[in-house]
Amino acid sequence: MTEHHSDDLVGTISWRELAVEAAARLVACGVEAADLEARWMAEEASGIESRDWFLENAELARRRGVASFEEMLDRRLGGEPIQYVLGHWAFRRLDLTIDRRVLIPRPETELIVDLALRKIAARAIERPVVVDLGTGSGAIGLSIAAEHAKAEVIATDVSSGAIAVARANIAGLGRAGARVRIHEGSWFEAIPESHRGEIDVVVSNPPYIGEDEILPRSVIDWEPADALVAGPRGIECVEHLLVEARRWLAPGGAIILEMASDQTPAAAELARLAGYVEVVIEADLTRRPRFVSVSLP
Numbered sequence: 001m002t003e004h005h006s007d008d009l010v011g012t013i014s015w016r017e018l019a020v021e022a023a024a025r026l027v028a029c030g031v032e033a034a035d036l037e038a039r040w041m042a043e044e045a046s047g048i049e050s051r052d053w054f055l056e057n058a059e060l061a062r063r064r065g066v067a068s069f070e071e072m073l074d075r076r077l078g079g080e081p082i083q084y085v086l087g088h089w090a091f092r093r094l095d096l097t098i099d100r101r102v103l104i105p106r107p108e109t110e111l112i113v114d115l116a117l118r119k120i121a122a123r124a125i126e127r128p129v130v131v132d133l134g135t136g137s138g139a140i141g142l143s144i145a146a147e148h149a150k151a152e153v154i155a156t157d158v159s160s161g162a163i164a165v166a167r168a169n170i171a172g173l174g175r176a177g178a179r180v181r182i183h184e185g186s187w188f189e190a191i192p193e194s195h196r197g198e199i200d201v202v203v204s205n206p207p208y209i210g211e212d213e214i215l216p217r218s219v220i221d222w223e224p225a226d227a228l229v230a231g232p233r234g235i236e237c238v239e240h241l242l243v244e245a246r247r248w249l250a251p252g253g254a255i256i257l258e259m260a261s262d263q264t265p266a267a268a269e270l271a272r273l274a275g276y277v278e279v280v281i282e283a284d285l286t287r288r289p290r291f292v293s294v295s296l297p
């Protein structure tokens with residue numbers, strides 16, 4: 001146990017009291033989940049594990065922890081999303097390091113991993129090659145590596161900042177990390193030529209917002225625009241990936257894309273015209289059509 005000098009203590013204020021005060025300030029700023037967010041920041045600053053919070057939150061706060069807590073609170077009060085303030089966020093089984101270089105992984109994206117795992121299982125291949133294009137934090141690709149015992153995962157991004165974050169997140173995978181390769185570059189240009197015609201499953205949550213679309217302030221102000229905006233119409237990256245994937249997939253290979261719900265009919269139509277089969281539009285947890293899953297004959 002660490003020895004603490006009495007001057008490390010900030011008076012006699014406990015972490016619980018600090019969290020309560022912070023929650024009141026967050027409420028005044030219009031933060032909806034103020035109690036929860038204040039608690040998360042207090043856990044982060046104090047080192048109290050989430051499962052122990054109610055047992056240990058009467059612990060007195062120490063100077064260094066309080067300085068870090070106040071810095072986090074100031075950032076949150078300044079409008080920065082809680083995920084960036086905490087510096088990590090849960091996605092399926094993973095706790096991903098994140099910062100402003102990457103999109104905050106969204107819960108609805110978790111489902112595309114299930115769709116990809118299903119397609120991988122249908123291939124019945126010993127060591128399937130799976131590609132996650134535009135990996136950002138690594139959320140999709142690293143989850144597949146963590147949840148499939150043998151998949152070889154190639155994760156790419158055009159942003160060097162995102163590549164650095166995804167690489168850092170490989171560490172959280174343990175031994176499964178040895179099956180992940182990360183490459184920087186634009187879409188399929190990042191993939192080693194030797195994989196042409198040999199990829200079993202391509203998965204991507206590409207940018208799909210149109211240039212004129214209105215987004216929430218917290219997204220525009222804090223998240224990377226290049227991760228969100230695809231072009232004037234919004235569907236440009238989805239179209240590019242559907243067309244290009246044909247040259248990279250193995251016979252019978254599949255591509256699964258996340259997109260806006262109103263883009264799914266056009267993407268499905270394009271896929272049929274491009275010669276794909278098993279063209280299926282899949283819904284997210286709120287039952288909105290959000291994914292297009294297709295295979296090569």
Ligand SMILES: C[S@@+](CC[C@H](N)C(=O)[O-])C[C@H]1O[C@@H](n2cnc3c(N)ncnc32)[C@H](O)[C@@H]1O
Nearest residue numbers: 105134135136157158159186187205206207227
């Ligand atoms: C909507 S974000 C998705 C991030 C992550 N896959 C997720 O689901 O949280 C889109 C990602 O595509 C990347 N991207 C944008 N244009 C790209 C391109 N031309 N080639 C590769 N990646 C690109 C962005 O940098 C960003 O990380």
